[in-house]
Amino acid sequence: MLRGMRYTERLQGRIEATGSRLCVGIDPRPGDGGIEAVPDFLRRLVDETWEKAAAFKPNIAYFEAMGLRGIEMLGELMTAMPKEVPVILDAKRSDIGETQQYYAQGYFDHWGVDAVTLNPFLGYDSIEPFLGWEGKGVYLLAVTSNPGSADFQRQELADGRSVFELVAALGERSRSEGRATDVGYVVGLTQAADVLAKIPEAPLLVPGLGAQGGDLASLAAAKRMAPDVINVSRGISYAGDARSFAQRAQDWADKIAEAYA
Structure with missing residues (x-):
């Protein structure tokens, strides 16, 4: 990372x-080879896909599920990541300020990730510990790809706004305050059609393509200028066909590029 370069600039x-x-x-699932086969799987996945990757997104839950060895694997993975590719740690952390300070220190300082997903529903003070890191980014959960996003995120308030618009307001507040960390949003592709007009021009992390059945058309039609990235996990790692990781990544990258053409 160049000194003084913001996360959004690097991603763009x-x-x-x-x-x-x-x-x-990156969602490793130990198979017949057991946990000790995972490091080789991770090396091959990264080595074969990095040239087509705008970003990598390891999901910390899959590493935590493997116990202490899984946490070690995540640390080993981070040290081996190509420096050209931003890494978004999918952690969805949410806690009070002091605890969040330690999460931020662990992820940004110790593991050196470029961005982290956060659950913003404890309020602005719960994300503040992540906002003072030069060159880093956070993605706030706004409208996720699961059906349960209708339970809270898409609910309409008395003033006509939806709850996810309150999340977007947190990011806009951070920007207006000149915080060092860039704020983006998680917006599921399965939910994108009717919410994009209400989301600011900030980086989006977009899950839901591939196994979850999301459609790129509505996202591409929005003509957004921000450096949005579209996540594919199982469609590359566990597609169950004879193609290599590299071939699968190329195919998905091509599909995304065609939608934006």
């Missing part, structure tokens, strides 16, 4: 350099 540069908006999700 990566998208332009690769011509790709593909975010490669």
Whole structure:
């Protein structure tokens, strides 16, 4: 990372350099080889896909499920990541301020990730510990790809706004205050059609393509200028066909690029 370069600038540069908006999700599931086969799987996945990846997104839950060895694997993975590719740690953390300070220190300082997903529903003071990190980013959960997003996120308030618009307001507040960390949003592709007009021009992390059945058309039609990335996890790692990771990543990158053409 160049000193003084903001996360959004770095991500935009990566998208332009690769011509790709593909975010490669890293969700390791121990198979017949057991946990000790996972490091080789991770190396192959990264080595074969990084040239087409606008970003990588390891999901911390899959590593935590493997116990202490899984946490070690995540640390090993981070040290081996290509420096050209931003890493978004999918952690969805949410806690009071002091605890969040330690999460931020662990993720940004110790593991050196470029961005983290956060659950913002404890309020602005719960995300503040993540906002003072130069060159880093956070993605606030706004409208997720699961059906349960209708329970809270899409509910309409008395003033006509939806709850996810309150989340967007947190990011706009951070921007107006000149915080060092860039704020983006998680917006599920399965939910995108009717919410994009209400989301600011900030980086989006977009899950829901591939196994979850999301459609790129509505996202591409929005003509957004921000460096949005579209995540594919199982469609690359566990597609169950004879193609290599590289071939699958190329295919998804091509599909995304065609939708934006």
